[in-house]
Every structure is written in structure tokens, then in C-alpha cells.
Amino acid sequence: MTNKYMYFIANWKMYGNLSSVNTLNKVIEFSKSKEINKGRLIYCPPYTLIGSFLKKFKNCQIDIGAQNCHESESYGPYTGFVNSYMLKNIGANYVIIGHSENRDKDENNKLINLKIKSALKAKLKVIFCIGETLAEKRKKKTQSILSKQIKVGLDKVKNKSNIFIAYEPIWAIGTGIVPKSKDLLKTIKFIKSKFKDKSPKVLYGGSVNPQNIKNLKKINNIDGFLIGGASQNAKKFIDIVKKTYS
Numbered sequence: 001m002t003n004k005y006m007y008f009i010a011n012w013k014m015y016g017n018l019s020s021v022n023t024l025n026k027v028i029e030f031s032k033s034k035e036i037n038k039g040r041l042i043y044c045p046p047y048t049l050i051g052s053f054l055k056k057f058k059n060c061q062i063d064i065g066a067q068n069c070h071e072s073e074s075y076g077p078y079t080g081f082v083n084s085y086m087l088k089n090i091g092a093n094y095v096i097i098g099h100s101e102n103r104d105k106d107e108n109n110k111l112i113n114l115k116i117k118s119a120l121k122a123k124l125k126v127i128f129c130i131g132e133t134l135a136e137k138r139k140k141k142t143q144s145i146l147s148k149q150i151k152v153g154l155d156k157v158k159n160k161s162n163i164f165i166a167y168e169p170i171w172a173i174g175t176g177i178v179p180k181s182k183d184l185l186k187t188i189k190f191i192k193s194k195f196k197d198k199s200p201k202v203l204y205g206g207s208v209n210p211q212n213i214k215n216l217k218k219i220n221n222i223d224g225f226l227i228g229g230a231s232q233n234a235k236k237f238i239d240i241v242k243k244t245y246s
């Protein structure tokens with residue numbers, strides 16, 4: 001049983017419609033119960049549902065984040081994009097930046113750095129995703145890839161108190177495969193060692209589910225979880241939180 005303050009972040013990716021909002025009732029009820037102990041729940045729905053989720057969570061402690069933002073600090077002619085100030089303005093408090101599904105679409109470390117800086121200026125908390133591919137892991141390049149992602153992604157970011165790092169090995173996302181406990185412990189330790197002063201909180205993401213949480217929660221340097229598929233199912237999401245604290 002852990003008594004640690006843990007973060008449980010639901011990344012809904014490109015899923016959900018207006019009727020999905022009704023599935024949140026169970027989670028709202030759960031968020032008001034003692035069972036959640038010291039955990040914090042954060043939902044990152046697609047942009048189209050942020051407003052509805054905010055309304056739904058009005059009287060509870062669940063927070064809202066977006067899944068990405070544009071790097072521009074002002075309005076501009078960028079069709080299809082939303083910047084961090086617009087997100088803060090509607091009530092979001094978090095934003096995921098650098099997810100591998102966006103890195104895959106040509107987001108590089110430099111662009112991610114600009115996004116992070118604009119989000120922090122807009123007073124959003126940043127969930128900064130890093131992780132290696134399977135090929136990189138096989139070539140034993142995990143640490144050098146993570147070092148580069150951290151170095152460039154957080155370049156000139158002095159105050160890191162609003163940064164959360166989410167270690168998401170790409171080969172673990174949506175595959176049902178999670179890293180071996182000893183490897184994960186070592187990688188999280190390595191990430192934390194990159195910070196001279198206080199390290200940001202480090203979360204793990206990639207195929208977290210109600211079954212494997214029993215092992216994942218034993219890795220005592222993890223500060224929370226970024227959950228994709230399982231987070232769209234209220235029961236599974238609640239189970240993950242409950243099992244972390246049981």
C-alpha cells in the first residue's frame with residue numbers, strides 16, 4: 001500500500017463524443033470518496049470535449065488538460081490549431097506536450113521546447129512526454145535518446161516546478177507490453193538524475209491497466225501514470241487508482 005501523492009492522467013487521444021460525458025459519473029463519485037487517498041485525477045479529452053468535461057467536473061477535484069498546443073504565444077493565422085493561452089482561458093490547467101503520436105508527425109525536440117515554454121508562460125502545467133522506439137531500445141540507446149529529449153525539450157526552462165515528465169516507451173504504447181520492473185526503476189532513476197536540483201515528478205505511460213498496476217505500483221520512484229486506452233473505461237480507470245492504493 002502506498003501513501004504517496006500520485007497523479008493519474010487520462011489521455012483520451014482522438015476518442016469520445018458528447019455522450020461520453022455521461023460515463024464520467026462513476027469517476028466523479030469516486031473522486032469524492034476516501035478511497036482515492038492522496039491521488040490526483042486529470043482528464044485530457046480531445047479539444048472538442050474540454051468545455052463539456054469542465055462543466056461536468058465543476059463541483060469536484062478532477063482537473064482538465066489538453067493533448068497538445070500550438071507554440072505561438074498570440075493568436076495567429078494557424079488553421080486548425082489552438083494555443084496554450086486559449087486552453088488556459090477556457091479553464092484547462094494541464095497540457096500534454098511531446099507525445100510520441102505527435103513526434104511521429106514531425107514534432108521535433110526544438111518545436112516541443114517552444115511549446116513547453118509557451119505553455120508555462122500561459123500558466124499551464126506541462127506533461128512532457130519522452131520515450132524511445134523499440135529499435136533504439138534494442139541498440140541500447142534509451143538513455144541517450146531520453147537525455148537529448150530532456151536537454152533540448154527543456155532548454156532554457158529554468159523553473160521546472162510545473163513540469164511533469166511522462167516516460168512513455170513507444171513500444172509499450174497500446175501494445176499490452178510494459179517494461180520489466182527493474183528496467184523501469186532504472187530508467188525513472190536515470191531521468192530523475194538528469195536534474196541537479198529537484199527533479200520534476202516522473203510518470204510512467206504505456207499499456208497501464210488494472211492487471212499490471214499491481215506490479216507497476218511497486219516501482220517506488222514513479223509519481224503517477226499516464227493512461228491511454230484503459231482511461232476511456234471509467235471502471236478500469238477507477239480500478240487502476242484503487243489498486244494503486246490498496
Ligand code: 13P
Nearest residue numbers: 011173174206207228229
Ligand atoms: P495506452 O495506455 O493505450 O498504451 O496509451 C498510453 C499513452 O500513450 C498515454 O499517453
